[in-house]
Amino acid sequence: MMMLTALAEKIGIADAGIVALLGYGVVFLGLILLLIVVAILGKAFTSGNKKAEKEPESAPAPAPVVQEPQLAPGSAGQLKLHDVPPKTAAMLMAIVADKMGKPLNELRFISIKEVK
Amino acid sequence: MSINVGEILLNLWNDSGFAAIFSGFLSSGGWQNLVMIIIACVLLYLGIVKQFEPLLLVGIAFGCLLSNLPSAGLYNQELWTNFMDANHEAYHSYGVIMREGGLLDIFYIGVKAGLYPCLIFMGVGAMTDFGPLLSNPKSLLLGAAAQLGVFAAFFGAVAMGFTGSEAASIGIIGGADGPTAIFLTTQLAPHLLGAIAVAAYSYMALIPLIQPPFMKMLTTAEQRKIKMVQTRTVSKTEKIIFPILVTVFVALLLPDTAPLIGCLMLGNLFRETGVTDRLSDTVQNALMNIVTILLSTAVGATMVGSTFLTAETLKIVVLGVCAFVLSTCGGLIGGVVMCKLTGGKVNPLIGSAGVSAVPMAARVANKEGQKANPANFLLMHAMGPNVAGVIGSAIAAGFLLSVFG
Structure with a gap:
C-alpha cells in the first residue's frame, strides 16, 4: 500500500513504462478471457439451436402442414x-x-x- | 425607527458583483475569472452553434460561467480543498459542504461520490445493443487494442512531469468515454476534472475530424473496400445472460471496475429482459437527462480560473488529442492484423471504432467504408468493437484505480 501511495505521488519514467505495458496487457487479458467466455456461450447456444432444429426430423413427424404466410x-x-x-x-x-x-x-x- | 433608503442602496451595491469588480477584483486574481467567463462563452458558442456534444458542453459551459461570477458563491473551491486535506477538520465531511456550500457544491457531491458517472453508465447500458459483439466476439480484441492511447498518454504525462495519479486521469481521455474519465479523475486527480472533462468531450465531438486521416494512413484502399459477411442472429436468452456474466467476470477480475461495469450491465439487463421496459425507458431518457444536467453543470463549476488557467491545462489538451489519435491508431493496427489473420475477411476500419465514443466512432468507420465502396455497410460490424471499447476503457480505468487509488 505504501508503495502504491508513493507511485501516486511521484513516478519515474521506467516505472511509468512498466505500469503502461502492464495496464495494456491487463486490458488485453481481461478482454481475451471475456472473449473465451462469450465464445463458449455462443457455441452453447448455436449448438442448442441446431439440436432443436434436428430433433423434429428424427421424430415421426405428423404430415407437414404448409402454412401460408x-x-x-x-x-x-x-x-x-x-x-x-x-x-x-x-x-x-x-x-x-x-x-x-x-x-x-x-x-x-x-x-x-x-x-x- | 425610520428606513434609511441610502443605507439599503449602499448595502445592495456593496453586496453586488459589480462592486466586487470595481474594488480590486481584477487586480487580485479576478482577471482569471474574467478569462474563464470568456472561455465559457466560447464553449457555449461551440455547443449551441457548432453543436459539439451540446447536451454536455452547454451545461459544462454554463457551470463554468456560474462558478466564475464574482460574489455569486455557487461553487467554493476552498471547501473542496479542505475536503481533500487529511489534516483539516472538514476532511471528507459532506456535512460541511451541505452547510456552507453553494448550489453547485451540492451538485458536485454527486460527482465526488462517483454517483453521476455510474448513473450515466446505466443509461448507456440501456441504450446499447451488445448483439453485434455477441455475434462476433473477436471484436473484443479491437476494443482492447484501441486502449493504446490511454497508456501511451499516461506514459507521456509522466514524462511531462505529472504525478502518477494525474497521469492516469489524463491517460483515460484516450478511452473516449466521458463518464469513465470523470469517474477516474474524481477519484485520482479532482483538481484536473474541469480540464479533463472539457478535453474528453471536445475531442469526442471532433472524432469525425480526428479519425479519418489516420484511417486512410494506416489502411490500404483495398482493405477499406472489404465487405464483411453478415453475422449470426443472437438469441434473446444470450442477450440476457451476457450482462450478468460480464458483471460477475469483470468485477471478480478488477473489483475497482465494479461500479461502472455493474451499472452499465444493469442498464443493459433492463433493456434485454423484456419485463422491465418502464425501467429501461426511465434510465435511457428521464434519468439520463436529469443526471446529464447535474453532471455537466457540476463539472463545469470546477473550471475556476485559479486552477484552470495553468500550463497543466495546455499540456492536458495536447496529451488528450495524442491519446485520442493513438487509441484510433491502436484500434486500426488491431484491425489490420485481424484482416491479415482472417485472410481479408475483416475490414480494418472497424478497428477505429474500438475507442468507445458510442456510436459516433462506429458511424465514422461506416462512412469511411462507404467512401471506399458505396455498397459497404460496416455500421453493425463496427458496433462490436465500439461497445467492446466501453468495456475495455472501464477495465483500463479499473486497473489505473487499483494502482493509484
Whole structure:
C-alpha cells in the first residue's frame, strides 16, 4: 500500500513504462478471457439451436402442414409477411418509399421476409 | 425607527458583483475569472452553434460561467480543498459542504461520490445493443487494442512531469468515454476534472475530424473496400445472460471496475429482459437527462480560473488529442492484423471504432467504408468493437484505480 501511495505521488519514467505495458496487457487479458467466455456461450447456444432444429426430423413427424404466410391487414391480399410483424413491415415500406423518393401508394410490395 | 433608503442602496451595491469588480477584483486574481467567463462563452458558442456534444458542453459551459461570477458563491473551491486535506477538520465531511456550500457544491457531491458517472453508465447500458459483439466476439480484441492511447498518454504525462495519479486521469481521455474519465479523475486527480472533462468531450465531438486521416494512413484502399459477411442472429436468452456474466467476470477480475461495469450491465439487463421496459425507458431518457444536467453543470463549476488557467491545462489538451489519435491508431493496427489473420475477411476500419465514443466512432468507420465502396455497410460490424471499447476503457480505468487509488 505504501508503495502504491508513493507511485501516486511521484513516478519515474521506467516505472511509468512498466505500469503502461502492464495496464495494456491487463486490458488485453481481461478482454481475451471475456472473449473465451462469450465464445463458449455462443457455441452453447448455436449448438442448442441446431439440436432443436434436428430433433423434429428424427421424430415421426405428423404430415407437414404448409402454412401460408400471414396476409398483412389492409393490404387487399397483396402483401405476404414472413415472420415480420405488421408494424415493422409498415416501417420498412415507409423507409423504402422515402429512399426511392416515391409516394407509398405508387409502390407495390409483394412479400417481406426477415433474412436470418 | 425610520428606513434609511441610502443605507439599503449602499448595502445592495456593496453586496453586488459589480462592486466586487470595481474594488480590486481584477487586480487580485479576478482577471482569471474574467478569462474563464470568456472561455465559457466560447464553449457555449461551440455547443449551441457548432453543436459539439451540446447536451454536455452547454451545461459544462454554463457551470463554468456560474462558478466564475464574482460574489455569486455557487461553487467554493476552498471547501473542496479542505475536503481533500487529511489534516483539516472538514476532511471528507459532506456535512460541511451541505452547510456552507453553494448550489453547485451540492451538485458536485454527486460527482465526488462517483454517483453521476455510474448513473450515466446505466443509461448507456440501456441504450446499447451488445448483439453485434455477441455475434462476433473477436471484436473484443479491437476494443482492447484501441486502449493504446490511454497508456501511451499516461506514459507521456509522466514524462511531462505529472504525478502518477494525474497521469492516469489524463491517460483515460484516450478511452473516449466521458463518464469513465470523470469517474477516474474524481477519484485520482479532482483538481484536473474541469480540464479533463472539457478535453474528453471536445475531442469526442471532433472524432469525425480526428479519425479519418489516420484511417486512410494506416489502411490500404483495398482493405477499406472489404465487405464483411453478415453475422449470426443472437438469441434473446444470450442477450440476457451476457450482462450478468460480464458483471460477475469483470468485477471478480478488477473489483475497482465494479461500479461502472455493474451499472452499465444493469442498464443493459433492463433493456434485454423484456419485463422491465418502464425501467429501461426511465434510465435511457428521464434519468439520463436529469443526471446529464447535474453532471455537466457540476463539472463545469470546477473550471475556476485559479486552477484552470495553468500550463497543466495546455499540456492536458495536447496529451488528450495524442491519446485520442493513438487509441484510433491502436484500434486500426488491431484491425489490420485481424484482416491479415482472417485472410481479408475483416475490414480494418472497424478497428477505429474500438475507442468507445458510442456510436459516433462506429458511424465514422461506416462512412469511411462507404467512401471506399458505396455498397459497404460496416455500421453493425463496427458496433462490436465500439461497445467492446466501453468495456475495455472501464477495465483500463479499473486497473489505473487499483494502482493509484
